[in-house]
Amino acid sequence: MGTEIPTSPEISEALLLPETNKTAATVILDQGEHVPEWKEQITIRGLVVSALLGTLFCIITHKLNLTVGIIPSLNVAAGLLGFFFVKSWTGFLSKLGFTVKPFTKQENTVIQTCVVACYGLAFSGGFGSYLIAMDEKTYKLIGADYPGNHAEDVINPGLWWMIGFLFVVSFLGLFSLVPLRKVMVLDYKLTYPSGTATAMLINSFHTNTGAELAANQVKCLGKYLSLSLVWSCFKWFFSGVGDACGFDNFPTLGLTLFKNTFYFDFSPTYVGCGLICPHIVNCSVLLGAIISWGFLWPFVSQHAGDWYPADLGSNDFKGLYGYKVFIAIAIILGDGLYNLVKIIAVTVKELCSNSSRHLNLPVVTNVVDDEASEILLVKKKRDEVFLKDRIPLGFAVSGYVGLAAISTATIPLIFPPLKWYFVLCSYFIAPALAFCNSYGTGLTDWSLASTYGKIGLFIIASVVGSDGGVIAGLAACGVMMSIVSTAADLMQDFKTGYLTLSSAKSMFVSQLVGTAMGCIIAPLTFYLFWSAFDIGDPNGPYKAPYAVIFREMAILGIEGFAELPKHCLALCYGFFVAALIVNLLRDITPPKISQFIPIPMAMAVPFYIGAYFAIDMFVGTVILFVWERINRKDADDYAGAVASGLICGDGIWTIPSAILSILRINPPICMYFKPALAS
Numbered sequence: 001m002g003t004e005i006p007t008s009p010e011i012s013e014a015l016l017l018p019e020t021n022k023t024a025a026t027v028i029l030d031q032g033e034h035v036p037e038w039k040e041q042i043t044i045r046g047l048v049v050s051a052l053l054g055t056l057f058c059i060i061t062h063k064l065n066l067t068v069g070i071i072p073s074l075n076v077a078a079g080l081l082g083f084f085f086v087k088s089w090t091g092f093l094s095k096l097g098f099t100v101k102p103f104t105k106q107e108n109t110v111i112q113t114c115v116v117a118c119y120g121l122a123f124s125g126g127f128g129s130y131l132i133a134m135d136e137k138t139y140k141l142i143g144a145d146y147p148g149n150h151a152e153d154v155i156n157p158g159l160w161w162m163i164g165f166l167f168v169v170s171f172l173g174l175f176s177l178v179p180l181r182k183v184m185v186l187d188y189k190l191t192y193p194s195g196t197a198t199a200m201l202i203n204s205f206h207t208n209t210g211a212e213l214a215a216n217q218v219k220c221l222g223k224y225l226s227l228s229l230v231w232s233c234f235k236w237f238f239s240g241v242g243d244a245c246g247f248d249n250f251p252t253l254g255l256t257l258f259k260n261t262f263y264f265d266f267s268p269t270y271v272g273c274g275l276i277c278p279h280i281v282n283c284s285v286l287l288g289a290i291i292s293w294g295f296l297w298p299f300v301s302q303h304a305g306d307w308y309p310a311d312l313g314s315n316d317f318k319g320l321y322g323y324k325v326f327i328a329i330a331i332i333l334g335d336g337l338y339n340l341v342k343i344i345a346v347t348v349k350e351l352c353s354n355s356s357r358h359l360n361l362p363v364v365t366n367v368v369d370d371e372a373s374e375i376l377l378v379k380k381k382r383d384e385v386f387l388k389d390r391i392p393l394g395f396a397v398s399g400y401v402g403l404a405a406i407s408t409a410t411i412p413l414i415f416p417p418l419k420w421y422f423v424l425c426s427y428f429i430a431p432a433l434a435f436c437n438s439y440g441t442g443l444t445d446w447s448l449a450s451t452y453g454k455i456g457l458f459i460i461a462s463v464v465g466s467d468g469g470v471i472a473g474l475a476a477c478g479v480m481m482s483i484v485s486t487a488a489d490l491m492q493d494f495k496t497g498y499l500t501l502s503s504a505k506s507m508f509v510s511q512l513v514g515t516a517m518g519c520i521i522a523p524l525t526f527y528l529f530w531s532a533f534d535i536g537d538p539n540g541p542y543k544a545p546y547a548v549i550f551r552e553m554a555i556l557g558i559e560g561f562a563e564l565p566k567h568c569l570a571l572c573y574g575f576f577v578a579a580l581i582v583n584l585l586r587d588i589t590p591p592k593i594s595q596f597i598p599i600p601m602a603m604a605v606p607f608y609i610g611a612y613f614a615i616d617m618f619v620g621t622v623i624l625f626v627w628e629r630i631n632r633k634d635a636d637d638y639a640g641a642v643a644s645g646l647i648c649g650d651g652i653w654t655i656p657s658a659i660l661s662i663l664r665i666n667p668p669i670c671m672y673f674k675p676a677l678a679s
Contacts, residue, residue: 038389038503041106042510049085050111050510053078054118054517058525060651061119063269065128066535066542068613070285070605072276075116075198077221077644082111083205084218105206109502110510112198113493117486117514121522124449124485125166130457130474132157132544133551137536141315141548148559149551153417153470159527161414166519168407169479173486174511175400176431177438179393181494181504186383188350190442192495199499217641224642228268228649235266236657240670248541251673253615258673260293261610270613272646274620275639280595281602282614282621288603289611296607297324307566315538322565324608329549329556330572331604334579336451342587343440343448350439386498389505400431407479415475417468422460426479433480434487441488442495449488453481454553461557473554486515532658545609579604 057074064071086107090100125131132138134155142149177184184190204210239246247266251258274282300323304310312319404427411423433452441447454477461473490511497507529535529542536544564572579600586597606614620643627635 035385035501036104036106038506038509041104041110041503041506042513043101043107043110045086045089046082046107046111047114047513049082049089050114050118050514051517051521052085053081053111053115054514055521055525056648056651057115057119058122058518058522059528059654060269060647061122062127062522062526062529063651063654064273065123065546066529066544068270068605068609069128069546070273070277070602070613070617071123072273072643072647073194074119074644074647075112075194076201076640077648078115078119079108079112079198079201079205080214080217080221080641080644081648082115083108083202083214084221086111105202105500106502106506108202108205109199109497109500110506112202113496113507113510114514114517116493117489117511118518118521120485120489121166121170121515121518122525124482125162125170125518125522125526126474126478126481127522127526128544129450129546129550130453130477130481131162131165132536132547133474133549133554134471135536135547138544138547138551141536141538142317142551142555146317146555148466148470148555150466150470153468155415155471157527157530159523162523162526163519164410165414165478166482166523167516168403168410169482170486170515170519171512172400172403172407172427172430173434173483174490174508174515175396175403176434176483177487177491178391178396178508180435181391181491182387184438184442184491185386185494185498188439188442190439190491190495192442192492195492195495196499199496202496202500213637217638220638221641221645221648224645225649225652226645228272228646229653230649231266231268232650232653232657236653236660236667238669238671239667240672241666245670245672246667247671249672255673255675260298261612262289262293262615263612264615264619265612267613267616267650268646269650270616271620271623272643272650274617275624275643275646277617277621279621279625280597281599282617284598284600284602285606285614286611286618287598289606289614291603292324292327292607293611296327303566318565320565321538323568323571325548325552326564326568326572327575328604328607329552330576331579331600331607332549333454334576335583335600335604336448336454338580338583340448340451340455342583344436347436347439382498382501385501386494386504389503391505391508411475411479415471417464417472418460418475419472422463422472422476423479426456426476427483430480430483434484437484438488438491442491447485447488449481449485452484453477456480457550457553458557461554464558466558469558470551470554473557474550477550486511528655528658532661543609545605549608 057078060074061071083103086103090103093100126133134153136154136156139149139151139154144151205214235247239248249258250263250265252264253262257263297320300307300320304320308319308322315321317325404424408420408423408427411418412420437448437452456479457473457477460476461469463469464472490508493507493511494504496502497504533542534540535542536547538548582597582600586594586599589597624635624639627639
């Protein structure tokens with residue numbers, strides 16, 4: 001995630017490489033290398049590895065979605081583990097005397113694309129946001145007597161309807177922008193920073209020096225995965241029954257701060273997130289925790305009995321809980337609105353400047369040296385491969401129209417309040433929004449899919465009104481989010497494929513296959529959590545924080561700010577404006593200053609959830625900071641592998657933990673802490 005906007009989208013990929021000498025171009029591409037046909041790039045072994053890794057990353061994404069809602073990019077781990085599994089498999093078969101097909105960077109790219117498409121649905125599928133916001137527990141948590149919160153607006157998670165919903169909405173985004181792939185990647189030369197970084201990683205794996213580094217990274221990942229898995233298993237034995245026991249509730253900073261959620265909970269996942277996320281994100285999260293749980297909530301609590309009734313429950317929206325939820329919503333909306341307007345403005349500006357450049361091209365004679373000539377040859381080869389396997393315009397258009405027709409007829413059967421004409425209108429405007437989001441992602445690496453989803457939520461909820469508006473708004477959010485998110489992911493993958501000499505057709509097919517896998521794997525893995533754990537309990541580990549936030553947004557679209565606690569609306573306005581001002585300061589100040597200005601979206605998360613995960617992530621960022629000062633190269637090479645190992649090991653333990661919970665096998669020991677008795 002990043003907010004820095006390049007001054008021009010025309011950034012040469014060769015300039016993005018670490019090397020700047022003549023060998024940089026040859027690292028990217030040996031002119032004599034064989035480029036497999038698109039069908040040869042998609043293999044059975046690759047699809048099997050994609051399914052295994054997709055399952056693992058879906059579990060990790062669900063765990064993060066249902067606990068804190070912050071999900072770091074796992075693209076590096078997907079590329080690295082895909083390389084490791086296939087290389088191990090081919091090496092094993094070779095030792096047995098079998099002839100194996102060489103493992104190419106194109107196949108590696110297909111695996112990575114397939115995995116990302118699969119686990120991407122664990123996020124855009126709404127399992128931690130709009131879908132779970134429809135369930136009965138979230139309805140009861142907000143309160144049956146809360147204005148706009150009706151018992152009729154409840155749909156509990158069901159495996160079959162969730163799979164069906166994903167199948168009818170998840171593929172449209174793939175067809176919406178396929179005809180513009182040449183425009184986005186070749187004509188506008190959009191950078192797509194994450195796609196470019198992933199391509200550089202995969203290209204490096206398939207060189208001699210890169211393969212050696214990749215092998216060491218895999219060993220490092222395996223080591224920390226094992227440590228994380230063993231530690232998570234060890235922690236389980238002390239976690240007892242309920243949510244008050246174990247290392248997850250260890251008052252590392254004292255019992256007084258523990259009551260305000262300031263403690264280190266020994267979570268490998270959050271420490272790993274701290275290693276992956278930029279320092280400014282981790283520091284923003286901690287700053288948000290200090291502002292909210294260190295100052296704001298204690299201050300508001302002192303006015304219990306005046307600002308709100310003192311005898312309310314801890315999860316009553318008419319009390320402190322209402323301040324937590326609505327102020328978090330205000331910051332999220334302020335940040336999202338600012339970035340939406342900014343990226344649309346940048347998009348329009350760049351489109352206009354591109355048009356003027358094409359209309360006013362000067363006639364010049366270039367003197368090309370050997371290095372520039374090499375880079376031009378590389379670019380020519382990439383362009384040829386990228387344009388070789390065309391995806392017919394008629395296929396893309398007919399695919400979109402056909403899927404839109406099926407979806408328009410099917411979605412009202414799943415969500416009756418969302419009428420067919422609302423779905424159809426969404427599909428008319430979705431390609432334009434998908435283009436804006438994809439273009440903005442190419443410039444800034446920041447997808448605003450959830451912001452577009454929230455816009456759809458507010459509009460549809462307000463139009464439908466109190467008779468089904470909550471369900472209609474949440475479902476419309478899912479429709480819009482799915483299209484906009486998958487379209488941006490596809491363009492990102494086209495960029496990766498372009499730089500690794502992978503066929504555009506193989507990229508598109510692997511996206512289709514990965515999306516189909518995700519439509520099945522994401523609901524299945526979510527249902528594992530749903531069956532094994534108490535999802536949505538505000539006092540438990542799986543709070544599903546965005547469920548309440550999304551349902552409240554739908555209610556706001558219908559009822560407005562009804563029955564908020566005293567001064568809550570004024571505080572919301574204040575934090576909304578503050579989010580706009582902080583974002584503006586980040587953009588207008590010089591980079592040496594703006595790099596220290598916090599990110600409002602990251603600050604908003606602990607306002608509602610608590611400070612404990614911010615402590616964990618800050619520990620991760622401190623470890624990385626010290627590591628970078630001691631040995632920058634080692635940190636650059638291995639920090640991602642260490643972080644991925646910590647996250648994956650903890651994620652793998654979720655499976656046996658869920659099975660033990662389903663079998664009603666409880667941990668044998670409850671470790672908890674209380675104040676010492678006065679003598």
